[in-house]
Amino acid sequence: MKHTLTFLTALLLAPLAALHPADAPKPKPNILFILADDLGAHDPHCFGSTFHETPNIDALAARGVKFTQAYAASPLCSPTRSSILAGIYPARSGITTPSCHELRVNLEKKLVANAGPTQRAINADSLTRLKSEYFTLAETLHEAGYATAHFGKWHLGHNLKPTDHYEAKDQGFDVDWPHAPRAAGPGGGYLAPWKFITDPAITAKTGTHIEDRMSEEAAKFIREHKGGPFYVNYWAYSVHSPWNARKDYIEHFQKTADAKNPQHNPLYAAMVRSLDDGVGNLLKALDDAGVADNTIVVFFSDNGGWAYPPKATDPEGFADQPATSNAPLRAGKASLYEGGTREPMIVVWPGKVKPGTVNDALFQSTDFYPTLLAMTGLKPHADVKLDGLDQSRTLLGEPSPRDRVFCHFPHGTPNQAQNIPGMLPGSYVRKGDWKLLRFYADNEDGSDRFELYNLKDDIGETKNLAAEKPDMVRELNALISGFLKDTDAVVPVRNPNYGKTVAAATKGKGKGKTNDDEFPGLQGWKARGFTFTAKGGTVTITPTNTTPFMGVGAGVNGPATLKFRARTAKKGEAKIEVLNPGGEKKGEKPLAFAYTLDGGDWQEVSVNIPATGALGILRLYLPVQQEPVEIDWIELQGAGAKKRWKF
Numbered sequence: 001m002k003h004t005l006t007f008l009t010a011l012l013l014a015p016l017a018a019l020h021p022a023d024a025p026k027p028k029p030n031i032l033f034i035l036a037d038d039l040g041a042h043d044p045h046c047f048g049s050t051f052h053e054t055p056n057i058d059a060l061a062a063r064g065v066k067f068t069q070a071y072a073a074s075p076l077c078s079p080t081r082s083s084i085l086a087g088i089y090p091a092r093s094g095i096t097t098p099s100c101h102e103l104r105v106n107l108e109k110k111l112v113a114n115a116g117p118t119q120r121a122i123n124a125d126s127l128t129r130l131k132s133e134y135f136t137l138a139e140t141l142h143e144a145g146y147a148t149a150h151f152g153k154w155h156l157g158h159n160l161k162p163t164d165h166y167e168a169k170d171q172g173f174d175v176d177w178p179h180a181p182r183a184a185g186p187g188g189g190y191l192a193p194w195k196f197i198t199d200p201a202i203t204a205k206t207g208t209h210i211e212d213r214m215s216e217e218a219a220k221f222i223r224e225h226k227g228g229p230f231y232v233n234y235w236a237y238s239v240h241s242p243w244n245a246r247k248d249y250i251e252h253f254q255k256t257a258d259a260k261n262p263q264h265n266p267l268y269a270a271m272v273r274s275l276d277d278g279v280g281n282l283l284k285a286l287d288d289a290g291v292a293d294n295t296i297v298v299f300f301s302d303n304g305g306w307a308y309p310p311k312a313t314d315p316e317g318f319a320d321q322p323a324t325s326n327a328p329l330r331a332g333k334a335s336l337y338e339g340g341t342r343e344p345m346i347v348v349w350p351g352k353v354k355p356g357t358v359n360d361a362l363f364q365s366t367d368f369y370p371t372l373l374a375m376t377g378l379k380p381h382a383d384v385k386l387d388g389l390d391q392s393r394t395l396l397g398e399p400s401p402r403d404r405v406f407c408h409f410p411h412g413t414p415n416q417a418q419n420i421p422g423m424l425p426g427s428y429v430r431k432g433d434w435k436l437l438r439f440y441a442d443n444e445d446g447s448d449r450f451e452l453y454n455l456k457d458d459i460g461e462t463k464n465l466a467a468e469k470p471d472m473v474r475e476l477n478a479l480i481s482g483f484l485k486d487t488d489a490v491v492p493v494r495n496p497n498y499g500k501t502v503a504a505a506t507k508g509k510g511k512g513k514t515n516d517d518e519f520p521g522l523q524g525w526k527a528r529g530f531t532f533t534a535k536g537g538t539v540t541i542t543p544t545n546t547t548p549f550m551g552v553g554a555g556v557n558g559p560a561t562l563k564f565r566a567r568t569a570k571k572g573e574a575k576i577e578v579l580n581p582g583g584e585k586k587g588e589k590p591l592a593f594a595y596t597l598d599g600g601d602w603q604e605v606s607v608n609i610p611a612t613g614a615l616g617i618l619r620l621y622l623p624v625q626q627e628p629v630e631i632d633w634i635e636l637q638g639a640g641a642k643k644r645w646k647f
Contacts, residue, residue: 028145029229034298040326044058044061044272045277060283066344075333077240081399083388085137100155105415111124137369145229159523175221194210211236219282239268244315261509299347329342331420352395363400398635410425410426426440436466437453493615537632556643558611562618589610
């Protein structure tokens with residue numbers, strides 16, 4: 001009888017409910033998270049660029065709120081990506097460099113085993129995987145009924161065996177496209193056919209840009225899940241190296257480039273334009289599916305823009321031009337200065353955020369996790385520890401709960417800092433207008449060095465006030481120390497071997513130092529763009545960027561033949577470069593000779609160098625697929641002379 005009355009009551013009240021649709025529960029909002037790779041704080045037109053064209057990003061800003069003081073948790077990509085998904089500082093997770101594509105698995109927070117005599121500090125050994133024990137933002141949303149999809153760059157780890165759980169589908173996503181977790185970036189280029197995508201089913205017309213193809217796939221997912229709710233991670237490959245782009249876009253920007261403009265590289269502008277195209281396709285998909293009014297959209301970048309000459313470009317001709325400028329911010333990607341971590345950020349929250357507004361509150365990438373959950377009416381699990389703060393009310397114009405931001409970057413060397421200012425092992429805190437940087441073991445006596453800036457008066461970080469304001473240094477340094485303790489951070493320490501080997505090796509031998517002093521395991525070769533271990537008669541090389549190479553003075557006359565024995569797990573193409581003596585100083589282009597490693601077993605490679613006369617610098621480039629390469633020996637046979645390196 002009780003059940004009958006309940007049923008009849010429901011029937012009677014049903015028409016009343018139909019008359020008051022406003023009383024019905026509203027569907028949960030969808031989420032589209034667009035993360036650019038290496039996009040600078042002022043690269044979009046709506047953030048100040050007078051050269052780059054970003055009509056779709058500009059349109060997105062017009063729909064929501066722009067943040068002017070948003071920070072990535074790191075000046076490099078993987079640490080920031082982990083901070084978004086896990087809601088914790090890289091110092092706590094241990095992912096402090098982009099090393100998650102490596103074959104080696106390191107899940108232990110520790111210092112590196114050793115440091116060369118040219119390094120002042122012994123740096124941290126970054127974790128190479130986002131631990132599966134973290135309950136990610138995607139997992140939380142998935143548990144709440146969201147359809148979840150990841151498109152694009154992952155760079156948080158890959159699986160080597162069935163029991164591993166480090167890839168996107170292990171961390172809360174239903175879809176992972178194009179599924180390239182071992183690819184640190186678009187190795188081989190942005191235009192189809194794509195060398196970094198291993199799925200043979202993913203095809204496109206030759207010359208198709210990856211952002212066009214990937215946004216097409218993401219748009220399809222949006223249309224198929226328009227009934228919601230959905231969470232789409234669109235983590236773009238653009239505008240990270242390699243430095244190539246659509247030819248028509250390059251030609252377009254060549255017509256408007258002005259060397260007087262801090263941003264004037266047509267190649268980079270073309271890369272930004274393709275990123276913007278992808279954003280436009282996503283926004284159109286939301287509109288076409290009729291879900292734009294119920295979709296939260298976030299736009300962010302993982303670190304600062306590459307404000308330095310790109311060195312290698314395709315097509316050639318742009319290597320002497322800085323890719324971008326983050327001015328008035330100092331430096332860029334890989335730097336602890338503002339250009340390294342301050343980002344363009346847009347949030348669209350239909351019906352909540354007033355369109356076209358600007359917000360000057362502090363925001364950090366760790367905040368996305370609790371903020372997005374609050375925007376959807378959800379809460380993190382009670383046992384999930386988050387460093388991020390809920391800034392959902394900040395989006396509406398209320399005061400921010402964040403009054404400081406921290407960054408811990410326990411990597412870099414003085415040599416690297418010569419090319420990228422601020423690429424040193426260090427930490428910083430910003431509180432209010434003040435920012436203190438602590439560079440570990442960077443004084444001659446091995447003590448930490450401090451830089452203090454008032455960002456309100458000196459956004460370019462040009463006047464170090466540390467000596468003038470010791471009390472402020474002590475106050476902010478205490479905050480850094482507390483942060484390091486709370487996060488159980490791996491803190492670099494003074495290298496006791498700094499300078500010792502160099503001094504011993506050069507004693508009584510005139511001035512300067514030998515290559516052996518700097519890279520003893522490479523027997524005279526210099527390392528550029530990779531780390532290495534020398535063990536058991538082989539050198540194992542792990543690339544850290546897309547153009548790793550070994551360099552040495554040839555010291556023989558041509559014609560010559562370079563032979564070496566090597567192996568790698570994956571097929572890859574690379575080249576040999578040779579310069580005449582003094583060629584670099586003269587601005588001469590090196591001679592280049594291609595070779596291929598087939599992947600799998602050991603392979604002996606032979607490259608003929610037809611040049612005659614004295615050979616200068618010899619560079620052995622390694623395949624750019626970011627895979628470790630093992631080298632057994634190298635032999636250089638010149639006219640009447642032979643050199644051999646047995647590792």
